[in-house]
Amino acid sequence: MPPETRLIAFDTSAAHCAAALLLGDRVVTRVDDMAKGQGEHLLPMLQEMLTAEGLAWRDLDGIGVGTGPGNFTGIRISVSAARGLALGLGKPAVGVSLLEAQACGLDGVVVSCLDARRDMIYIQVFGAGDRVPQLCALDDLPPISVNARIIGPVAEQISALTGLAVVTPSEPPINAIARIAVQRIGGENSRPTPLYIRPPDAAPARDAAPMIRP
Incomplete structure (x- = not known):
């Protein structure tokens, strides 16, 4: 991409x-x-950021x-907004996972993790065959290299169980999302x-749907 590429994430x-x-x-x-x-x-927040820099939506690449x-709801909000903006502006939209964003710029084997609540975590290993992201319990972690480093909100908890080193991100994950996307x-x-x-918390209604008569 050109050095002056403009992208909002x-x-x-x-x-x-x-x-x-x-x-x-x-x-x-x-x-x-x-x-x-x-x-x-x-x-409105994105518009304020663009206006503060003297930019319009059409100026983005x-x-x-x-x-x-x-x-779940938050993910739907942002992904839907990105798709709508891309369609309306005729600009490309790129999705980036938070697990990947956290590991951005780090060398070696990195274990990226997020809190999934209910004593569960989201975890993905990068730099060792790059495994797929998964949901697991803290006491049932997938195999991790002894040379791995851990990053993310629950890194300290994983470190306490495994003895692996914790590393902190060099920049906010949202910045990494922008850099990866560009x-x-x-x-x-x-x-x-x-x-x-994780499967949605909401379960379908057990009662039969009402009959609609002509």
Whole structure:
């Protein structure tokens, strides 16, 4: 991509609205903590970031979006927004998982993890055949190299069980999402797709649907 590529990335998979505006070598980051209301907050927030830099939506070269894992509703909000913006602007949209974003820029074997609640974690190993992301219990971890390092919100807990070293990210995950996305613009990217690892909490109704008579 050209050195002055302009891309906006955002993520609402957790209790926040996070965004990064990548302007060549410069990144403008904003993270608004919020447990709900991301759907109404996201687009005005992105507009404010663009306006502050004297940019319009048409000035962007692409869109990056966090695809999870995380909150089901939050993931749907951001991925749907990215797809809609890409369609309306005629710009490419690239999805990036938070597990990959956390491991961005780190050498060697890296175990990226996120809290899945209910004593469960999301985990993915990079740098050793790059395994697929999975959901597991803290006391039932997949095989991990003794040379691996751990990164993420539950890294300390995994380290206490395994003795592996913990590493901290060099920048916010939203910035990494933007940097990964800009490198993938122009490649063979499909539409951003939510990364749902855990099955939804909501179960279908057991009662039969009401009959609709003409």
